[in-house]
Amino acid sequence: MTQSEENYLKAVFHLAGSQTDKVSTNAIAECLQTKPSSVTDMVKKLSEKDLLHYKKYQGVSLTDEGSKRALSVIRKHRLWETFLVEKLNFSWDEVHEVAEQLEHIESKKLIDQLDSFLGFPKVDPHGDPIPDKNGELQEQHTRLLSVLPVNSSSICVGVRDTSVSFLNYLDKNKIALGDEILVLGKEAFDDSILIQIGERKLHLSNRIASNLFMK
Amino acid sequence: MTQSEENYLKAVFHLAGSQTDKVSTNAIAECLQTKPSSVTDMVKKLSEKDLLHYKKYQGVSLTDEGSKRALSVIRKHRLWETFLVEKLNFSWDEVHEVAEQLEHIESKKLIDQLDSFLGFPKVDPHGDPIPDKNGELQEQHTRLLSVLPVNSSSICVGVRDTSVSFLNYLDKNKIALGDEILVLGKEAFDDSILIQIGERKLHLSNRIASNLFMK
DNA sequence: ACATATTTTTAGATTTGTCTAAATATTTTA
């Protein structure tokens, strides 16, 4: 498989809520920064190879084989991100770009040894689950900080938005994965919330609170 | 630069004895398992970009910039090979293929951090020198085992042939980099030699002895 | 030195992944 083909499968995986959900041509184009006509071409090729289900004008979904391939690329992406943070002193906002390249390296031994070297991590630096050797992905059940009731306390385990700017905001405000967050109050007018981390009290907009996964 | 362009520069670097030596179209084609006509096309492109000196029918050599780029790829190749052996339990005959892919990953921070993580190694698993951050390559002065006189003793520091079959031969006969080898005798008829490693005596063909770098 | 062999280049084709512009299908709105 080419890198381009792998990127299309990954895009479909990320855009589909479930395996059966149809993903639109435009959504894929947007996700991959390309044109809808290019997507149509590639989608035809991938359905020809039985990696995508495709009926003209009806959007696409992954076949079992396509899903397996997408998960393999995602496993590599997340293991490499973990390696970069754990071993090479990258920060969590620097890893994605490099992992986009590393995820296409082809060597089963490489990735399984890397997994072992890292101690079989369950999640990547952004809290996203890492598929195991067999492509099994165990999603942890989480809720967004924005939906938690006042006085509830929970652990921040992931970020929904992984953009550099959001990650930088969190760093600047010393909010990190693993932190225990207590909801002190909610403002109905703008859905902002007041929280406490350790001794610190912070005011977070809804935009921020709805991008933090809690458990 | 594309992966293909990087591979051509690397090939020219490896085929040229010195910076000024001209490398032939056919030699590059052979090295890259491609056709001479393809080499001509690429060589034109690279000379257009001032990475190669090229005059029709006269062969090519690297410009300063071309040499810099080639050394950067070689640095990455050798650091990744070292990583695979030192950290991921690869053997020295398994690393080349994977390093051929990893050498094209583009991230200055990645490679400099990897260098640091590995403790700034001077040579790769085959004894080949690793260019430093500035592209300086310090060749160590070595001689082939086949040219050493009887009764001389020296350390095996590298292999000239890095093929899987040669490396397997060395493993099978427990000859490794770092071993001290004493030349017990030479047979003029077929240029084979008798050596001693520790307590073991071994008979080596000229083919073997002329592929081991000693110091 | 000249005929022959070898090397290198050119010309033209192919594959992959992309694009623009135009045609067509689907969805939304009035």
Added chain:
DNA sequence: TAAAATATTTAGACAAATCTAAAAATATGT
């Protein structure tokens, strides 16, 4: 439900990297 808006596909083009076959240049050998 018909017109308008939007989404998708088709047609045709292009750049990159490769190939084959043929032409041209260089090297070799007597």
